[in-house]
Amino acid sequence: MTINTILVPQGSEYMAVCRGLSRVTGKTPKIIPVPVGKKPLTKYLQQLPKQEYSTGYLQPKVLVVGLCGSLTPQDCIGNVVLYESCIYQEQLQICDFAFTIEIHSALKTHYPTLKLVKSLTSDRVICSASEKQYLGKTLGADVVDMEGFTTLEYFNGSGVAVAMLRVVSDDCHHNIPDITAAINPDGSLQPLSLALRFLGQPIAAARLIQGSLRGLKVLEEVTKSLVAEL
Template identity: 40%
Template sequence: MLSRSHSHYNPNPQNPSFDTVLVPQGMEYKTVFQGMGKNKSKFKIIPIPVGIQPLTNFLEQWQQTPDFLNKVHQGLILMGLGGSLSKNYSVGDVILYKKCALIDDSQENKGQYDQFLTDKLFQKLGNSTFIGKGITSDRVICSAQEKILLGKKYQADVVDMEGYALLNWSQKLGISVAMIRVISDNCQQDLPNLTKAFREDGTLQPLILARQMLKNPSNSIHLIRSSLKSLQVLKEVANKISQYE
């Protein structure tokens, strides 16, 4: 198993950096790729599957490839959308994680993101960015009531489907990671049930997605509007990140 002393890891707290950007596949990946603009060649931008187990499988396979093994890793960030669990955060708000927990009964599975890299990103993104806590779920949290309950139970600000899986993997290898989420739905916003739209490997099934959204057109229209707004913010964040020195 790799460790912090392994030759493929190159930490530098005085000047924390990253060379790899992970983004959930689909519109989030396309948005970040476009937002990076002419600077995209500075980073390796990798589309990842959605979900705890799909991402874990992906990362474990990636770490066995020559692309991973033959490289000195500066650090990596994960960028994407997330759901708000607090009335303090609205659609389009940008949150950097300081901690992330896995949704379960014990509440013991917690981890911290790299403080040096997170602080550097915070300086780069400006005062409109928030520092918060995330939780990771293996399903889409659809009801506003459940979002609020989870926020209170875990003292968390954002819910996603990949954060803890990345943190768990990276800590075993000693790789610095940071997490950036743009709020795509607020805590008072009910969503259509989108969990069934994802395959077991974390890829999206467009026909099932459309079918689930048609079952609840009002919430679906609201989600589309809020997602378009959050994707535009994600694009702007990617542009700022691309100028990272």
């Protein structure tokens, strides 16, 4: 199996993946940090040179990694999941099946609970536990993120195989701070705005930070394990 490029949300997720791959001997895929949110990510991908993810005559393979939030009780913090598909406003995009199965086969020994899930792509952070559970039940989605559908929409139909590997960092039983307003139009985070929202909901913020740290550690390990198998 070959992975040409790994796309990962900029910031702490990108740094976790870099830490993981720094512990792999030999050649590793190119790692590209991408912005959060549909509009900034679409703009970024449109401007991304093809040579960043395509080499030679073989079908390019792009792996998207990062954290996600759970919409069901079955998907707990620290769980590793592989996407089957992503939905956004009643639209559906499918991950490359063969590439996804290759990744599942490479990881199943180290991560026996690894499973295939359906993801919801959201324009905002889903912060209410009741809304998470409602979306999970009504849409049949297992997890949520802010990049999945956009990436598939861009690459599908262009001859690029895309798979998505995520780590759950937020469960569906608790509220988290609404940090949507702390996301800049370019997809980056405003540290001061983020801190103010955390101060307004300290318990929820502590839970979010704890889940994120746990998820980032698993993300570091799972990307290392996967690339070491290449």
